[in-house]
Amino acid sequence: MKKRILALVMTALMVLSLAACGSNTKQTSNDTASTKGGKDVITVGFSQVGAESDWRTANTESMKSTFSEANGYELIFDDAQQKQENQIAAIRNFIQQEVDYIVLAPVTETGWDTVLKEAKDAGIPVIIVDRMVDVSDDSLYTAWVGSNFELEGKKSAAWLDAYLKAAGKDKDEVNIVDIQGTIGASAQIGRTKGLEDAVAAHSNWKLLSKTSGEFTQAKGQEVMESMLKQFGDKIDVVYCENDNEAFGAIDAIEAAGYKVGLDGDMIVMSFDCTKAGLTDTLSGKISQNTECNPLHGPRVEEIIKSLESGQTVDKKKYVDEVIFSFDDSVKSLSIDGTDYPVTKLTQEILDKRAY
Numbered sequence: 249m250k251k252r253i254l255a256l257v258m259t260a261l262m263v264l265s266l267a268a269c270g271s272n273t274k275q276t277s278n279d280t281a282s283t284k285g286g287k288d289v290i291t292v293g294f295s296q297v298g299a300e301s302d303w304r305t306a307n308t309e310s311m312k313s314t315f316s317e318a319n320g321y322e323l324i325f326d327d328a329q330q331k332q333e334n335q336i337a338a339i340r341n342f343i344q345q346e347v348d349y350i351v352l353a354p355v356t357e358t359g360w361d362t363v364l365k366e367a368k369d370a371g372i373p374v375i376i377v378d379r380m381v382d383v384s385d386d387s388l389y390t391a392w393v394g395s396n397f398e399l400e401g402k403k404s405a406a407w408l409d410a411y412l413k414a415a416g417k418d419k420d421e422v423n424i425v426d427i428q429g430t431i432g433a434s435a436q437i438g439r440t441k442g443l444e445d446a447v448a449a450h451s452n453w454k455l456l457s458k459t460s461g462e463f464t465q466a467k468g469q470e471v472m473e474s475m476l477k478q479f480g481d482k483i484d485v486v487y488c489e490n491d492n493e494a495f496g497a498i499d500a501i502e503a504a505g506y507k508v509g510l511d512g513d514m515i516v517m518s519f520d521c522t523k524a525g526l527t528d529t530l531s532g533k534i535s536q537n538t539e540c541n542p543l544h545g546p547r548v549e550e551i552i553k554s555l556e557s558g559q560t561v562d563k564k565k566y567v568d569e570v571i572f573s574f575d576d577s578v579k580s581l582s583i584d585g586t587d588y589p590v591t592k593l594t595q596e597i598l599d600k601r602a603y
């Protein structure tokens with residue numbers, strides 16, 4: 249009798265597990281969400297550049313806190329340690345796992361056509377965040393959201409022009425060094441172009457050197473040490489393409505016995521406006537900081553929700569960004585017919601910053 253009951257129980261369990269198994273598989277091709285414990289769960293594969301900077305940490309945090317289990321997502325996160333081959337492998341892994349969406353923060357712009365074609369052939373929408381991809385067919389990605397990096401570079405160079413004018417130094421020879429970001433990254437391309445175009449437009453500005461600091465503090469310090477050996481106190485302006493490079497450059501400059509700041513030996517400029525970067529901007533070690541907003545999680549979620557409800561989405565969407573400075577000698581910039589306010593940083597503003 250016991251055996252019979254056991255057999256009945258086993259049969260019932262088998263039937264139930266087969267039914268449950270069927271509900272956990274991907275639904276029909278025209279649905280993307282799968283279910284977990286009876287709830288619709290959207291699986292997102294996110295290939296992140298790495299963890300090279302404070303900005304990147306904030307960007308990762310924004311994505312992880314948005315695509316949480318509590319919010320109805322399963323996030324598969326991969327840190328590529330700034331290597332494109334790792335990102336390509338991660339995307340292939342996401343395809344294998346039949347994720348519903350792939351989000352890519354590309355380390356550099358080129359080299360994505362093949363793997364994005366594989367994602368397209370697998371019917372998985374790809375959303376690009378932060379830096380841009382340079383592909384032969386833009387149907388290989390569904391949407392991009394990020395910063396206008398060339399505008400960031402223009403803002404920074406325009407602030408330097410306006411500051412020098414306000415300080416009565418616009419006729420002086422200005423010697424600049426550029427600690428660039430990762431070569432080939434959209435942020436580096438745009439920020440470098442913004443500076444180089446301004447140097448070309450000012451006969452008294454000279455770009456002494458441009459070298460990649462790879463967006464890291466360690467490399468930024470190393471590059472600055474080399475530039476100081478080569479040019480010493482000839483350097484007037486240090487244009488750092490992110491905060492972490494600025495931290496390294498400031499360490500190198502102070503270790504060499506120079507003072508940073510508007511009243512010092514060298515003016516240090518930066519990008520990102522992270523809390524740590526703005527802390528140095530408030531103290532005057534960084535004289536001007538151009539924001540690059542990393543909080544892409546909610547923006548990507550908005551795109552996914554639109555796609556889930558069958559709506560079309562913008563192919564490209566820029567985020568709005570501000571400019572901070574240590575002093576108030578420059579209050580606004582006019583770039584390509586648009587005015588951009590420059591905000592003198594205060595402790596109150598810094599305390600309210602989200603990242």
Ligand code: GZL
Pocket residue numbers: 300301302303304378379395433435463489490491492519520540
């Ligand atoms: C900019 C982003 C850059 C940041 C750096 O959107 O790609 O990469 O400016 C980060 O801090 O490493």
